[in-house]
Amino acid sequence: MKAVLERGGAAALALEGITCSFAGAAGEPGYTAVREATLVVEDGEFVSIVGPTGCGKSTLLNVAAGLLAPSAGSVHVFGQPLAGLNRHAGYLFQADALMPWKCALENVVAGLVFRGAAREQALETGRAWLRRVGLEGFGDRFGHQLSGGMRKRVALAQTLALDPAILLMDEPFSALDVQTRVLMENELLDLWSADRKSVVFVTHDLEEAISLSDRVVVLSAGPETHPIGEYAIDLPRPRDVSEIRLLPRFIELHGRIWRAMKSEVLKGYARQRQ
């Protein structure tokens, strides 16, 4: 799929002036989750989006995926306006999105089957991906027979098996325990560095954002969320997420971004308490 893409220097993903309003119940005012948000992700770039809870990060990601049509603004994928679902994107959801009635291998190959791949070949690719995420021999397990971390790996393999040019990730590791999380983050970096997909990684965890990304975008508190700051992360690669957190440069970046975020976090918290 990637080979036939006309990239021609266009950004992998360009969201311009995105506004998302949701109609309120009868007699109540509508709710504007995102207002005038612009976000550009270059080809091969790893961008994290951070912001306080409930600030519309997922809304922005759904717009990029084509699952949600914005009220205003435009979406371009490799220079082409987006109509319908974004076929160049793979989406890793926050919640468990595996089909519980399919075993791990069947889940991994689901996308290939949906796109009309020959079954034998799909199974071959699926097994290879299970191996790459460290789940060789677990192909015949069902969701309830796997741990949370294993299920996330299956979901990762399911998404990556389609070899998407863009990877959208919505707090994918937020439900995992700390140790599993660090392992998964390192694994993600390994997989990403192999073929440098464009990644949009949504998280509320600033440390995770800095240790993974090339660039961190900070969103304001909702409603009417919009980006309020962008920070280039010039830490060397390859990185080890558990060690990089100790570097002075990491601490300095963390301090700078946190100062920008702090007032928004407090604002979001105050609004939620009302």
Added chain:
Amino acid sequence: MRGNGSRLRLKAIQIALLAGAFLAWHVLTSPTLLPPIYFGDADKAAFFFGEPLKVFSRLLDWFVSGEIYRHLWVTLIETLLAFAIGTLGGVGFGLWLARAPLAAAVLDPYIKAANAMPRVILAPIFMVWFGLGMASKVALGVTLVFFIVFFNVFQGVREVSPVILANARMLGASPRALLRHVFLPSAMSWVFASLHNSIGLAFVGAVVGEYLGSAEGVGYLIHQAEGVFDINTVFAGILLLTAFALVLDWAVTILEVRFMLWQPRAGETEKL
């Protein structure tokens, strides 16, 4: 349920309870054993409640002479046909309606009315339409099974997690693939949950239909015996139907275990 010993004891108590019930039945109805306390005439208790020994000899008679097999076969076929047709119809209609909100909204009050109606009362109409043979019994069973399956499928499709749905769409599933890989499996888990109910109702449809008018089947046998006040044969028919229903239920359990592998069962551990 702590170990083999206690399970064995449980079984023993269960069997003793059954034997006790039959013994009490025998003692309370036998004209020679029973002092006339309630009924003035010693034969009256036997007339109303039958006598277990005669009931069993009637059952034995049926199986030895082979007379019963034809009737059991008819009842079984009616039950299975009603079950199969009702389930297929319910799944098809449920899938369609759950994906067609306008049609669902239009049909909603009529479906509720059709479900609320005591449908056993349709039996005479089916007899007129389909005759006294198998078809009218199958039709009655279908009306009973259809709604259970339909409501479960409808619910199953509606309850598909939006995340699983969005994920399948992002993976490139066409509407047809969504139906096959997402909606149908989700609905089937609800259908299987209701399988015990629906096979039971298919059985009810068959037996009630036979009872109301037919020339074959276990329900017909009971009806015939009742007509000549042969209470022992009526009880024999009831016992036979109960055993038959237990066998059907057991078959459904086996089917369930076979097809619902992906569902977690409580306290399940890995078998080495």
